[in-house]
Amino acid sequence: MSGHDARGSQDERPLGRLSATGRVEAFSDGVMAIAITLLVLELKVPVAAGPGELLGLLLGRWPSYVAYLAAFLTIGIIWLNHHTLMTKIARFDTRLHWLNLLLLLGVATLPFPTALVADYVADQSSNASIAAAAYGLTAMLMALPWGFMWRHLRDHPELLEPEYDAAHASVELRRGSLGVPIYAAATLVSFVQPVAALALYAAIAAIYAITSQGWSAPSASETRAKAKE
Amino acid sequence: MSGHDARGSQDERPLGRLSATGRVEAFSDGVMAIAITLLVLELKVPVAAGPGELLGLLLGRWPSYVAYLAAFLTIGIIWLNHHTLMTKIARFDTRLHWLNLLLLLGVATLPFPTALVADYVADQSSNASIAAAAYGLTAMLMALPWGFMWRHLRDHPELLEPEYDAAHASVELRRGSLGVPIYAAATLVSFVQPVAALALYAAIAAIYAITSQGWSAPSASETRAKAKE
Amino acid sequence: MSGHDARGSQDERPLGRLSATGRVEAFSDGVMAIAITLLVLELKVPVAAGPGELLGLLLGRWPSYVAYLAAFLTIGIIWLNHHTLMTKIARFDTRLHWLNLLLLLGVATLPFPTALVADYVADQSSNASIAAAAYGLTAMLMALPWGFMWRHLRDHPELLEPEYDAAHASVELRRGSLGVPIYAAATLVSFVQPVAALALYAAIAAIYAITSQGWSAPSASETRAKAKE
Amino acid sequence: MSGHDARGSQDERPLGRLSATGRVEAFSDGVMAIAITLLVLELKVPVAAGPGELLGLLLGRWPSYVAYLAAFLTIGIIWLNHHTLMTKIARFDTRLHWLNLLLLLGVATLPFPTALVADYVADQSSNASIAAAAYGLTAMLMALPWGFMWRHLRDHPELLEPEYDAAHASVELRRGSLGVPIYAAATLVSFVQPVAALALYAAIAAIYAITSQGWSAPSASETRAKAKE
Numbered sequence: 001m002s003g004h005d006a007r008g009s010q011d012e013r014p015l016g017r018l019s020a021t022g023r024v025e026a027f028s029d030g031v032m033a034i035a036i037t038l039l040v041l042e043l044k045v046p047v048a049a050g051p052g053e054l055l056g057l058l059l060g061r062w063p064s065y066v067a068y069l070a071a072f073l074t075i076g077i078i079w080l081n082h083h084t085l086m087t088k089i090a091r092f093d094t095r096l097h098w099l100n101l102l103l104l105l106g107v108a109t110l111p112f113p114t115a116l117v118a119d120y121v122a123d124q125s126s127n128a129s130i131a132a133a134a135y136g137l138t139a140m141l142m143a144l145p146w147g148f149m150w151r152h153l154r155d156h157p158e159l160l161e162p163e164y165d166a167a168h169a170s171v172e173l174r175r176g177s178l179g180v181p182i183y184a185a186a187t188l189v190s191f192v193q194p195v196a197a198l199a200l201y202a203a204i205a206a207i208y209a210i211t212s213q214g215w216s217a218p219s220a221s222e223t224r225a226k227a228k229e
Numbered sequence: 230m231s232g233h234d235a236r237g238s239q240d241e242r243p244l245g246r247l248s249a250t251g252r253v254e255a256f257s258d259g260v261m262a263i264a265i266t267l268l269v270l271e272l273k274v275p276v277a278a279g280p281g282e283l284l285g286l287l288l289g290r291w292p293s294y295v296a297y298l299a300a301f302l303t304i305g306i307i308w309l310n311h312h313t314l315m316t317k318i319a320r321f322d323t324r325l326h327w328l329n330l331l332l333l334l335g336v337a338t339l340p341f342p343t344a345l346v347a348d349y350v351a352d353q354s355s356n357a358s359i360a361a362a363a364y365g366l367t368a369m370l371m372a373l374p375w376g377f378m379w380r381h382l383r384d385h386p387e388l389l390e391p392e393y394d395a396a397h398a399s400v401e402l403r404r405g406s407l408g409v410p411i412y413a414a415a416t417l418v419s420f421v422q423p424v425a426a427l428a429l430y431a432a433i434a435a436i437y438a439i440t441s442q443g444w445s446a447p448s449a450s451e452t453r454a455k456a457k458e
Numbered sequence: 459m460s461g462h463d464a465r466g467s468q469d470e471r472p473l474g475r476l477s478a479t480g481r482v483e484a485f486s487d488g489v490m491a492i493a494i495t496l497l498v499l500e501l502k503v504p505v506a507a508g509p510g511e512l513l514g515l516l517l518g519r520w521p522s523y524v525a526y527l528a529a530f531l532t533i534g535i536i537w538l539n540h541h542t543l544m545t546k547i548a549r550f551d552t553r554l555h556w557l558n559l560l561l562l563l564g565v566a567t568l569p570f571p572t573a574l575v576a577d578y579v580a581d582q583s584s585n586a587s588i589a590a591a592a593y594g595l596t597a598m599l600m601a602l603p604w605g606f607m608w609r610h611l612r613d614h615p616e617l618l619e620p621e622y623d624a625a626h627a628s629v630e631l632r633r634g635s636l637g638v639p640i641y642a643a644a645t646l647v648s649f650v651q652p653v654a655a656l657a658l659y660a661a662i663a664a665i666y667a668i669t670s671q672g673w674s675a676p677s678a679s680e681t682r683a684k685a686k687e
Numbered sequence: 688m689s690g691h692d693a694r695g696s697q698d699e700r701p702l703g704r705l706s707a708t709g710r711v712e713a714f715s716d717g718v719m720a721i722a723i724t725l726l727v728l729e730l731k732v733p734v735a736a737g738p739g740e741l742l743g744l745l746l747g748r749w750p751s752y753v754a755y756l757a758a759f760l761t762i763g764i765i766w767l768n769h770h771t772l773m774t775k776i777a778r779f780d781t782r783l784h785w786l787n788l789l790l791l792l793g794v795a796t797l798p799f800p801t802a803l804v805a806d807y808v809a810d811q812s813s814n815a816s817i818a819a820a821a822y823g824l825t826a827m828l829m830a831l832p833w834g835f836m837w838r839h840l841r842d843h844p845e846l847l848e849p850e851y852d853a854a855h856a857s858v859e860l861r862r863g864s865l866g867v868p869i870y871a872a873a874t875l876v877s878f879v880q881p882v883a884a885l886a887l888y889a890a891i892a893a894i895y896a897i898t899s900q901g902w903s904a905p906s907a908s909e910t911r912a913k914a915k916e
Binding site: 481484485488489492493496499555556559562563566567569570573574577578581582583584585588589592 | 712713716717719720721723724725726727728730732736738739740741742745755756759760763766767770896
């Protein structure tokens with residue numbers, strides 16, 4: 001956030017607009033940091049374990065740990081992608097504010113289906129499918145706004161930082177639209193093999209992280225910084 | 230926040246005052262980000278559902294989801310309006326600090342009546358009315374400080390950023406005073422039709438968001454930035 | 459925080475030291491914002507209220523609301539005083555870091571005795587005294603570091619911003635040493651009249667807020683800013 | 688974070704890279720501030736204490752308080768060390784992002800074994816050892832990334848701020864690799880004397896804090912600032 005301003009003060013660009021982006025970033029960061037940390041509340045301490053029973057009870061709660069790791073990884077990656085997205089946006093209009101709020105709704109809600117999965121994914125009934133599908137639906141909600149955001153940015157490239165244009169937004173739109181069908185497919189798996197769906201959710205996060213342009217590609221400002229060198 | 234400073238350093242204005250505003254903003258953002266994320270704790274995992282019973286139990290908790298969405302939207306919009314307010318204030322005096330703390334009290338308390346509504350709004354007795362009314366009263370507490378803040382700013386326009394004056398504060402005072410009677414009316418509905426009151430709370434948040442000047446109107450600094458272009 | 463830097467860049471002072479203060483401030487703000495917002499989790503929804511019983515159950519939990527308000531006000535004021543303190547410190551050494559961490563320990567722990575008071579202060583036995591005394595002891599823990607901080611700053615005025623000196627630290631030391639005996643006295647009242655002690659805790663917060671120099675007095679940088687005008 | 692930028696703007700260095708570091712810092716600070724504050728939720732209010740029984744029940748929960756203090760101290764110190772680490776890193780690449788996320792995973796998870804220890808360390812069975820060992824394993828997870836981070840920085844000194852080089856990273860690598868074997872030894876003690884292991888965890892945090900270079904040594908920017916004076 002400060003980087004924007006400091007950069008701006010070098011380039012003599014009007015600064016007020018960027019400050020708005022800075023605060024959206026700070027608020028979004030806050031929500032994501034809290035959601036990722038609240039996940040731990042779902043790892044419940046077994047109550048009233050008899051002598052020597054704790055280890056068995058803890059091991060029996062293995063779906064908790066898988067769900068915890070999958071959700072932690074998912075929010076961590078969303079945070080990184082959100083960070084990259086923010087460096088490309090120069091100004092927020094009403095629609096972007098709404099879409100960002102929708103994205104935060106998905107992130108903030110994720111601890112709930114994570115707890116559902118932790119409690120029910122090993123259940124020997126349709127409860128396991130319901131829990132795994134609830135996680136998938138929330139992940140779809142979280143994946144949905146990215147495509148809409150990039151479509152809006154493609155149609156309004158004046159909201160982008162000067163280094164980015166409608167063509168860049170089109171590329172990102174294709175990438176950003178993949179999340180929903182991928183999570184939809186995993187959600188369908190929930191109804192056949194709920195534990196496999198849980199493994200898929202973790203795998204999607206891991207694969208997305210490894211291939212993510214958000215991490216390995218130089219950010220806009222780095223590229224510009226290099227160009228100056 | 231940094232935008233203030235960077236702007237200030239361009240304009241050669243004294244900076245100390247703004248730093249105070251920056252930290253109020255950061256603390257307020259923190260409280261609002263936490264409150265909006267804590268709402269998810271109210272979405273409780275049904276305990277010990279029998280085989281195949283989870284879906285029914287989850288669907289039976291629909292008031293949770295409506296209350297969650299209404300409260301999420303409400304805090305999201307308050308955050309946006311707070312952000313706009315902050316960009317207009319150059320300096321905090323004692324009274325503004327108190328009023329801001331009162332506003333944060335309302336926001337931080339909202340998860341409690343949200344949980345009440347989630348548990349009792351579908352109850353077939355006066356419990357539903359009490360729960361819905363508790364939400365309305367907290368919303369009124371959250372709406373109350375806006376009018377007082379703008380009245381104080383109208384009477385002390387020297388606390389405003391240079392682009393704003395007492396006349397602007399008068400306009401905002403009128404707008405900011407609407408929240409309390411609107412929520413009071415919805416609270417009265419609680420005693421007749423608690424579920425309708427819940428729908429009203431969600432609708433108020435949505436309507437306010439759509440019509441809000443906080444989003445669609447250019448912020449002060451944007452206007453100034455454009456004037457410079 | 460940004461104010462410091464921006465100010466520094468005007469004055470051409472070395473900036474690295476201030477950046478450390480900035481991050482201490484951000485971390486402290488985070489802890490205080492979270493602690494003040496977690497207080498709401500202590501306002502518990504009455505479980506399984508019979509038809510029409512909710513209002514009675516809610517009203518019967520009045521000590522919850524008083525304890526909530528007292529703790530909210532206390533943390534709010536500590537935040538404001540902490541903010542003022544931070545504007546006066548140019549650099550943190552090891553001891554200040556420890557004392558600040560001790561202060562944050564007190565703040566972060568406050569939700570626990572607040573919940574104790576909420577559950578037990580209306581109890582018709584010594585439980586009420588124990589709960590009220592636990593609140594008082596935590597408040598003393600929170601009040602303790604202020605005196606030690608100002609004593610250290612008086613002995614090491616080079617840690618202070620240039621506008622402040624050992625004499626200023628001596629004045630603050632006197633003011634900052636008042637908190638512990640005041641809370642100790644209120645803690646003693648717990649053993650006689652626990653409800654009165656709760657009222658005292660709320661009153662101490664309110665009185666301190668009204669008389670606080672942290673709010674009404676111009677901050678150092680404001681004074682300096684005015685001097686420049 | 689702002690310090691970076693302001694410093695950068697003095698030195699005319701490219702700024703975009705630092706902005707990324709700033710936001711990693713802010714997100715990490717958020718997660719650590721939340722984790723340290725969530726620890727209080729583990730201090731549970733005794734339910735339905737009979738008349739005059741509260742004091743005994745509270746005192747009987749002494750392992751809660753020791754575990755709380757140990758975990759609070761541990762996260763506090765990690766925060767300080769993280770802060771020092773951040774001031775030395777100029778740019779994050781993919782591997783550093785992953786290692787930082789792994790570190791945050793350890794920090795965010797710590798409240799869970801802390802609650803386990805609080806509930807079971809005084810248990811007269813192997814449950815106590817399991818609880819204490821779970822804490823030790825999480826502490827090892829938290830200690831693990833430091834060594835890997837410094838190894839990566841030693842091999843890629845271009846990621847470091849200009850004042851630091853591969854030799855500095857080698858020294859830090861040795862220091863940063865100590866945490867895992869120390870916590871591994873304490874974890875082994877869990878199986879013999881779980882309460883002694885708990886005491887060790889608290890002692891490790893305290894000793895590390897006292898000897899930490901993160902606090903007493905001048906930070907890079909301070910050194911540079913002094914060199915300019």
